[in-house]
Amino acid sequence: MIDLTPRSLHIVAQYEDGEDARHFSFCIDVPQAGDLATRAGQFFMLTVPGLGEAPFTYVSPPDKRGHFNALIRRTGSLTAALFDRVQDPVLGYRGPFGQGWPSLKSARRVLVVAGGCGLAPLAGVIDGAIDHPGAARLCVLYGARHAGAQVLSREREHWRSALPWIETFDVAPVGHRQGSPLAYLDELFGDEPPDTVLCCGPEPFMLATARDCMKRGVADRRIWLSVERRMHCADGLCGHCYVGESYACRDGPTYRYNDYQQLLASASMGPAEQDSGLC
Ligand SMILES: Cc1cc2nc3c(=O)[nH]c(=O)nc-3n(C[C@H](O)[C@H](O)[C@H](O)COP(=O)(O)OP(=O)(O)OC[C@H]3O[C@@H](n4cnc5c(N)ncnc54)[C@H](O)[C@@H]3O)c2cc1C
Ligand code: FES
Incomplete structure (x- = not known):
């Protein structure tokens, strides 16, 4: 039987990490074996008592002590309450959910494209490529509206020194790349173009x-x-x-582009009619 009861969760640490965004370290009070079996790109449900639940992705997966990280943007009532509570609240946790990103075993060269907060669900893939380098080589193209809107500042510092990394800005600081990240794709499609692309950001951008x-x-x-x-x-x-015909919570939230297009077509709905945009 599926258990929908949240388990208790505490905030261990937090710091501002981008415009209206905060990096949270959480601790699941009594971690269970299933908590350690997360895959990059999966998500969890966070309960704020009195306000309900919302989905968020792992920036780093739960460790043996139940500690994990997430990047959360203030958007509505649940996230505002999370940001504004002065005392350490007892929160709720359910997870992990979803399929996550695919295995990259058959990939030769992987391009990760992220827009804004869309970098958070890709964090596990980037860490995995650095910690367990395989045959696939990975490079990252990350676009943000302006410097203050970038997220995961501490992680990016490490990633930038470990991988080919391009950052772009709609409004760029002096000396940085200006414009859409897609304007820089040709820099990455040189002699050995990527054969696999993982992308997260606002839906029209993806x-x-x-x-x-x-x-x-x-x-x-x-x-x-x-x-x-x-x-x-x-x-x-x-x-x-x-x-x-698919449930994004169970069959997604990651989809192959061709499958996703077919699903939209079968339901006669364009992306604009659905919710769009990741934080
Ligand atoms: C699989 C998944 C992973 C996510 N990961 C993260 C994450 O890592 N970090 C993060 O900050 N946010 C993430 N989100 C988004 C987050 O769950 C929502 O922003 C959440 O609703 C915030 O709750 P709230 O009560 O503060 O805001 P709400 O009052 O629920 O919403 C505030 C505004 O956001 C809009 N909105 C809410 N949910 C969605 C949605 N699913 N699609 C489009 N618009 C929406 C509402 O229409 C409203 O305008 C994720 C969502 C999904 C589905
Ligand atoms: S959230 Fe209930 S079916 Fe997906």
Whole structure:
């Protein structure tokens, strides 16, 4: 039977990390074996008592003590309460949920494309490529509206020194790349172009990324997106997160681009009719 009861969770540490965004370290009070079996790109449900639950991705997965990190942006009542509570509140935790990013074993060269807070769900993939370098080489293209809107400042400092890394800004500080990250794709599609693309950001941005990468020869089935839908049960029960015939909570939130297009077409709905944008 599916257990929808949240377990108790505490905030261990927090710091400002981007515009209206905060980096939280949480601790699950009594971690269980299943907590350690998370995959990059999966998510958890956070309960703020009196306000309900919302989904967030892991920046780092729970360790043996139940400690893990998340990047949370203040958007509405639940996140405002989380940011504003002065005393250490007892929160709730359910997870992990979703499929996460694919295995990169068959990839030769991987391009990670992130927009704004969309870098958070990709953190595990980037850490994995640094900690366990395999045959696949990974590079990152990260776009933000301006310098203050960038997130994961501490992680980026480490990542930038370990991997090929390009940052762009809609409004760039002097000496930095200005414009859409997609304007810089050609820098990354040189002699050895990527054969696999993982992308997370606002939905129109992800769809544009997929199209631009396909024009440069990447197969649609090798492009992965992480989509955002409203979630309630997170376990395939309530139907709030439908994408066509699929449940984003159980079958996603990561989808192959070709599968995602088919799901949208089968439901006769364009992305604009659905919720869009990751934080
Ligand atoms: C799989 C998944 C992973 C996520 N990971 C993160 C994360 O790591 N960090 C983070 O900050 N946020 C993440 N989000 C988004 C987060 O769950 C929502 O912003 C959440 O609703 C905030 O709750 P709230 O009560 O503060 O705001 P709400 O009052 O629920 O919403 C505030 C505003 O955001 C809009 N909104 C809320 N949820 C969605 C949605 N799913 N799609 C589009 N618009 C929405 C509302 O319409 C409203 O305008 C994730 C969402 C999903 C589905
Ligand atoms: S959130 Fe309930 S089915 Fe997906």
